[in-house]
Amino acid sequence: MGLVNLLVPFLATWFGIHVFLFLLQRFLNRPNLPVGPGSGPEYELLPTVSGSSGGQSGLGTTSKPGSSSSGLLVKPFQVRFSTTGLNSFFFRLGNSPKLGRFWRVWYNLGVLFGLLAMIVGWTLLAFAAFQLVSAAVVSLISLWPLGSSESRNNQDAPLTLNRFRKRDVVDTAPATSPPGGTGDSEMVLIPMIPGVTLPLSHLPYYLIALLVSGVIHEAGHAIAAAREKVQVSSTGIFLYILYPGAFVDISSRALAIMSPIQQLRVVCAGVWHNFVLFSAAGIFLSSGAFQFSLQMVGWKQMNNGVSVVSVAQSSPLYSHLKVGSVVKQVNDIALLGKPLDVWESLLLPPLSGPESSSQEKESGFCIPHNLLFKMPQDCCLFSPKMPFGHSSNASISCFTPYDPSGAESTPQENDGEKVLPHNGQCIPSSIIILSDPAPVRCTPSSPSCPGDSACYRPFSPYRTGSVVRIYYQLPSWMMVNSSEISNDASPIPQEQAVLYQGDPKDIWETVEVTSMAARWSFLPLWFPEAVLHTIQYTMSFSLALSILNIVPARHLDGHHTIKAFAALVFSVIQSYKSTRSLRESLSECLLDNGSVLTAASSGLATTTFPKGSKAVKGIVISTTVLLGGVMVGSLLQMVATTFFRK
Known part of the structure; x- marks a missing residue:
């Protein structure tokens, strides 16, 4: 498939989107649709808590009870819709008396999963980097020495262009390899690019699965924030180039004054919901419930x-x-x-x-x-x-x-x-x-x-x-x-x-x-496969988000998680030191008329959590570089094995 066959549908789709929105503005006689709360020009590309990314509106914007506002931001290859209409829904759901104990246990499990997924994700990145470096070294060794007759013969051999081909969606998840022995089976992380690693005919399933994964991810942040009495400024969805997703605008100031364990519940809620979605979809497919549901409405296996x-x-x-x-x-x-x-x-x-x-x-x-x-x-x-x-x-x-x-x-x-x-x-x-x-x-x-x-x-x-x-x-x-x-x-x-x-x-x-x-003849034959592909893509994207979005890199949930976890560890250590000092002072309390006890209590009250440390910053910077290197390396390896296979 040529480059033109990839660009023409992409440009035609975006042209249609912009024409539709232009006509909508003219039909409503509104030259500019309102830019609602939290719809600033900058936001995180991966669905994550956007404190500073929502512009100034995300820091202090509030709405009256029962009222809502919405807005639409339109830019070239970018559409973003935000609303405050769901704020009360998330507040009622997170603070329901019947679900109070459930949410506490639920999001505590999310914290445990988030910390475990961070370790797994970082290990996966390190292994992927090792594989990429090993493949590069092997390639260089195979080309050396350049003056040998064997190398000259290999250089004289013409390069053939490998055809793009359809791949199974299940095999495009991270740490898996597509079928067919295409040479990219050694890749740990395979970029999912419409028209390259997955067929263009699957683009609707791809977009729906990304949107569903993003909505479930952000719903986790919103419910956890509402439970911790943190107001959600706005929620919304966006489409950026070929990446659809959702966002939740939470005040970064309110998030900063929370205790570390509260921050962890809010930040880890997104990846926890993605993992639950992945597990639920896997059970739905493997248990036979999918086939049973289709049989109930007119299809047969x-x-x-x-x-x-x-x-x-x-x-x-x-x-x-x-x-x-x-x-x-x-x-x-x-x-x-x-x-x-x-x-x-x-x-x-x-x-x-x-x-x-x-x-x-x-x-x-x-x-x-x-x-x-x-x-x-x-x-x-x-x-x-x-x-x-x-x-x-x-x-x-x-x-x-x-x-x-x-x-x-x-x-x-x-x-x-x-x-x-x-x-x-x-x-x-x-x-x-x-x-x-x-x-x-x-x-x-x-x-x-x-x-x-x-x-x-x-x-x-x-x-x-x-x-x-x-x-x-x-x-x-x-x-x-x-x-x-x-x-x-x-x-x-x-x-x-x-x-x-x-x-x-x-x-x-x-x-x-x-x-x-x-x-019956009136039932569309494509429906079962469309639903199956959508569920499988949703599983792949949810698993990827639950593992990769929690790694401690900038602009990911892991960035907030590692800082909150470091603050939690620091507070536990400080609390232990203060408690031990307090116990030691009890024996001298009567002799010193309580002065030592007063000093220890004062010191405990003024203990603060560090905003950041050199170790945390070093982990974040190194992981960001590692993640960027793996992404670029995986893309280059995929291009090399796809286009320049002999």
Whole structure:
């Protein structure tokens, strides 16, 4: 996918947003929509407590009980809406007498999780940095010395541009790797970029999941702040470039005068809510509740095929596989049990080993003798630049004699590049595979064919030139519609097959399928997959926020957490010292007429918490540099493995 294909939808979307808001202003006869409280020009890009980021309005803005105000800030590639209408809701929820004890236990658990997640997040960053440095060192060593003949040969080899491809959302979460052995599987953190590491068709799910994760995160801050009697100035949502999120404007002055444990409850509430959201979504998917909910409203789970949701118009299968068709079998493998897993395993290359594979282990076809030795044999001459063979006739494919023992056909090699299999035959594949709905097959248990035929099977030394047979079934409601508009009296066969020659991975990229089937034709087939993708993206983003947003780096929740935790530790130490000094003074209290006790009490009353220390500042600065280096390094590694793979 080119850069233009990425920029055009992005610019068109933002152009539409700005045109809509412009027309809205004109329709309301208001040249400038109000800029509400907390909607200053600067704010945190990651959802976090924004004390100083909300401008002056966040420090002293209050609203009358029962009243609310809202505002909209519009800038190039930036839209932000804020309101005070939810302030009373958060105050009532956080101070509900029935939920008082629950909130106390709930946010104390949030503090424990926040401290644990900070350790895990920092360890993850350190490991990611180590992996990046190791990969860079290995790359430099492989290029040294530059004057060797091997290096010159490698430099002379042309660089090929690796195609963007669809990736599973589950495998794009931090500390995981996408399938397919793409070379970025060694990356600890994988940037999630629409059109690069995830398909543009998933952009709506991506935006909804980010917004839901941000709203749940900020709701945690707002409820915890209301419980600690800290007023929320405003709440809102924003869209910045391709990053949607939410924010809560809390007075930084009120947050600063709170005790350290109160600060920790408020600051850690966001990542705690994200972790709870991740856990709840995981339980919802793994427990079967998701499938049960879909079944209750009209969908059913299939265990013997996958239903076609959409086919890209650029795919040769677009005119054959109709939306709603049920794919039952790929080659000789039936899609049974977990059909989506079988579908993926048949079309994607293995995680280990070379991507180009030899002949699949499948049964052969009984080909009549009158079809043999009729065509030129150039379709069986392969090379890396011509993986489909050298024949200009696209209707014929290469077949080789079937070996019932399962041994691979030994090809003849010419100059180390061209591949010519022994006894290869160029045969019209559509006549053999598609003309007869039940062709005569030869199997390992029955390898012989009738006397007027011989056992052959399709052959290709490269995955990019594989012959893939897709057997599918039209749904009953589609059969009724087809028979009504057809002038031919002969019925349309329900069981059909299509032959595809090319890289099986392209089928997986261009054909979207689901294991859920609709009971009625008016139900949208895309709905189950859309909901599933949204939940999976929400899990990924929630887990990322709960781990990475709590690391002690600037502009993240971890920055406030490390300072509050340091103040808590300092206060505990000071309290212990004061208490010990107080106990020691009791023995002298009677002798000194209470003067020592008075001095100790005065010293305890004037004990203050440090606003910051060199150790805390050092941790924050070093973690910020580490986080920035890992983000830039991961992006560069992804670009290198995606664009400059040999």
